[in-house]
Amino acid sequence: MLSITDLVIGFHTPRGTIHAVDGVSLSLDEGEVLGVVGESGCGKSVLALSVLGLLPQPPAFVAGGKILFRDQDLLKLPGDAWRRLRGNAIGMIFQEPMTALNPVFTVGNQLMEVFRVHRNLGRAEALRESVEMLAKVGVPAPERRVKEYPYQLSGGMRQRVMIAMALACNPDLLLADEPTTALDVSIQAQILELMIALKEDMGTAIMLITHDLGVVAEMTQRVAVMYTGRIMEEASTVTLFDNPLHPYTLGLMGAIPRADATFETEALTEIQGVVPGLGNLPPGCHFAPRCPRVMDVCRTEVPPLVAVAPDHRVACWAVTHG
Amino acid sequence: MGRYILKRLWHTVYVAVGISIISFFFIHLSGDPVMLMLPPDASHAEVEALREQLGFNDPLPVQYWRFASHAVRGDLGTSLYHRVPAIDLIFERLPASLELAGAAMLIALVVSIPLGIVSAVKRGSFWDVSSMLGALFGLSMPHFWLGIMMILLFSVHLGWLPTSGRGTLAHLIMPSLALGLSLMAMFARLTRSVMLEVLSQDYVRTARAKGLREQWVIGKHALKNALIPLVTVAGMQFGFLIGGTVIIETVFAWPGVGRLVVQAIFSRDYPLVQAAVLVLAVLFVLINLITDLVYLYLDPQISYLEAK
Numbered sequence: 086m087l088s089i090t091d092l093v094i095g096f097h098t099p100r101g102t103i104h105a106v107d108g109v110s111l112s113l114d115e116g117e118v119l120g121v122v123g124e125s126g127c128g129k130s131v132l133a134l135s136v137l138g139l140l141p142q143p144p145a146f147v148a149g150g151k152i153l154f155r156d157q158d159l160l161k162l163p164g165d166a167w168r169r170l171r172g173n174a175i176g177m178i179f180q181e182p183m184t185a186l187n188p189v190f191t192v193g194n195q196l197m198e199v200f201r202v203h204r205n206l207g208r209a210e211a212l213r214e215s216v217e218m219l220a221k222v223g224v225p226a227p228e229r230r231v232k233e234y235p236y237q238l239s240g241g242m243r244q245r246v247m248i249a250m251a252l253a254c255n256p257d258l259l260l261a262d263e264p265t266t267a268l269d270v271s272i273q274a275q276i277l278e279l280m281i282a283l284k285e286d287m288g289t290a291i292m293l294i295t296h297d298l299g300v301v302a303e304m305t306q307r308v309a310v311m312y313t314g315r316i317m318e319e320a321s322t323v324t325l326f327d328n329p330l331h332p333y334t335l336g337l338m339g340a341i342p343r344a345d346a347t348f349e350t351e352a353l354t355e356i357q358g359v360v361p362g363l364g365n366l367p368p369g370c371h372f373a374p375r376c377p378r379v380m381d382v383c384r385t386e387v388p389p390l391v392a393v394a395p396d397h398r399v400a401c402w403a404v405t406h407g
Numbered sequence: 408m409g410r411y412i413l414k415r416l417w418h419t420v421y422v423a424v425g426i427s428i429i430s431f432f433f434i435h436l437s438g439d440p441v442m443l444m445l446p447p448d449a450s451h452a453e454v455e456a457l458r459e460q461l462g463f464n465d466p467l468p469v470q471y472w473r474f475a476s477h478a479v480r481g482d483l484g485t486s487l488y489h490r491v492p493a494i495d496l497i498f499e500r501l502p503a504s505l506e507l508a509g510a511a512m513l514i515a516l517v518v519s520i521p522l523g524i525v526s527a528v529k530r531g532s533f534w535d536v537s538s539m540l541g542a543l544f545g546l547s548m549p550h551f552w553l554g555i556m557m558i559l560l561f562s563v564h565l566g567w568l569p570t571s572g573r574g575t576l577a578h579l580i581m582p583s584l585a586l587g588l589s590l591m592a593m594f595a596r597l598t599r600s601v602m603l604e605v606l607s608q609d610y611v612r613t614a615r616a617k618g619l620r621e622q623w624v625i626g627k628h629a630l631k632n633a634l635i636p637l638v639t640v641a642g643m644q645f646g647f648l649i650g651g652t653v654i655i656e657t658v659f660a661w662p663g664v665g666r667l668v669v670q671a672i673f674s675r676d677y678p679l680v681q682a683a684v685l686v687l688a689v690l691f692v693l694i695n696l697i698t699d700l701v702y703l704y705l706d707p708q709i710s711y712l713e714a715k
């Protein structure tokens with residue numbers, strides 16, 4: 086349903102051009118949940134935003150590749166046709182619920198817009214649908230909540246409103262960019278359960294971006310591990326946890342001993358060194374400087390993403406030629 | 408809401424008392440008008456007699472008390488020069504000043520906000536650069552010079568508009584343009600920078616992610632947020648405009664309060680100056696109140712905090 090091929094997204098920065106997404110290929114089937122994991126700054130949000138066409142251009146630009154959604158190449162679509170997919174066939178939930186809602190309009194006003202723009206509903210009908218949608222995502226007293234402003238809602242409630250917005254038009258694809266990172270641990274579980282329940286109910290495919298391998302294990306069918314704009318390893322979730330191959334993935338795995346620790350806080354103690362800046366990446370494998378199994382070829386040649394099993398791809402010289 | 412407005416109106420009283428005390432003492436410290444009111448060859452005895460008659464020999468607090476106790480009954484004294492109640496003179500001139508300031512503000516806002524929005528949206532374009540250069544030009548041009556140039560061109564040369572006076576819409580065009588141009592330039596620059604800031608906010612991205620049309624994203628989601636700082640500045644500027652139209656009123660012989668006050672100051676017409684300062688101060692506070700009410704409407708979080 087969604088198929089991304091060799092996508093390269095660049096940014097013009099004062100210090101030169103960088104590639105935040107560097108040759109990513111990914112696909113999603115109907116109703117599938119794909120996890121995308123990786124450390125901060127590895128290009129996860131940029132990847133999701135590029136599917137919606139929401140990157141600020143400039144500084145962002147598409148340097149190559151294709152994004153096929155239902156057999157249409159989004160990157161070649163006229164702007165207005167792409168716009169009509171947003172919030173309709175493709176929904177998105179953002180990382181930061183506290184700032185993602187407009188502070189000067191009521192929740193109802195902001196939710197109704199989705200119905201009005203994509204389904205051409207009148208005010209009254211749109212309001213009725215909005216109340217219903219809020220009830221569906223577990224917002225208590227939705228008739229009252231629609232009249233409230235974002236500042237009157239807790240973070241968890243706001244994220245529920247965002248989910249209601251993203252799912253209002255029953256999208257085929259939901260891009261969830263770290264939907265729980267900014268929330269309390271207890272609320273995180275509730276939001277994830279809600280997403281699972283809604284997904285089962287509506288059959289939406291989800292690209293779930295996260296730091297948290299625990300969440301991946303629980304929620305996804307397939308996982309892609311990203312590092313500095315590239316996919317290092319991709320496999321079905323079961324396979325990845327049973328048989329992680331890439332040294333970077335192993336590093337991530339080693340970093341989740343405690344259930345309540347997010348990977349970000351722990352990972353750096355497990356993996357040697359720090360993520361290099363996108364401006365000064367090594368020529369071969371980006372992970373080479375930090376890799377325990379580094380070989381000479383790693384420093385000069387980029388390892389291709391190779392299938393080692395039907396549902397398992399790895400980009401690592403040590404795994405494929407070691 | 409009603410309680411809030413009442414509270415604010417009550418604050419106006421404090422402001423009025425404070426302003427009247429300060430202005431009263433300053434005006435009286437600058438000397439008295441008796442010498443200007445008498446012929447140059449008047450004797451010392453005549454001068455003293457007039458001082459005594461006008462009460463200028465009493466201690467200042469006594470004089471202030473006399474002024475204040477009349478003022479609360481709506482009597483702000485009689486103009487020494489015009490020999491009619493000061494308040495009548497002011498209210499006779501006030502509509503002209505309000506009209507001029509209002510027209511200048513309106514022109515400034517109507518032109519500058521769309522200009523600033525387009526500049527922000529098309530940042531770095533030819534349009535953006537040229538309108539911001541134009542704004543810089545508008546900001547640095549003195550009012551009086553602009554006024555005179557306009558009179559030369561449109562009245563003297565082309566004969567399209569009357570040179571001076573008040574009455575028809577045609578009379579209003581040049582003075583309000585001359586007065587409003589620098590404001591227009593300022594608002595255009597302000598709108599642009601505020602809009603750039605707002606457009607980079609997360610909620611604008613959310614609005615786009617909903618599939619809203621770009622005009623709608625900008626005209627609704629971005630603009631309402633951008634209006635909050637704009638309204639604050641516009642309210643403040645409007646207060647200054649009313650008192651600060653002196654030069655334009657002079658260039659175009661516009662019969663407003665500004666000119667009245669300046670004349671009153673030169674002729675040491677205490678009661679009139681005192682009354683005008685008081686009326687303008689109250690007006691300033693009222694405009695502030697209106698600004699804050701608009702602000703409450705625009706920013707729901709503020710009204711919530713105020714209500715608590």
Ligand SMILES: Nc1ncnc2c1ncn2[C@@H]1O[C@H](COP(=O)(O)OP(=O)(O)OP(=O)(O)O)[C@@H](O)[C@H]1O
Pocket residue numbers: 096097098103105123124125126127128129130131132141144180363
């Ligand atoms: N507007 C921008 N201008 C310049 N560079 C950008 C911009 N947005 C993103 N980038 C670059 O893209 C890289 C990837 O950013 P992205 O937000 O996708 O990371 P992420 O994986 O989502 O991280 P996080 O987990 O912190 O959300 C960043 O390192 C940054 O250098």
Ligand SMILES: [Mg+2]
Pocket residue numbers: 129130131180262263
């Ligand atoms: Mg991100």
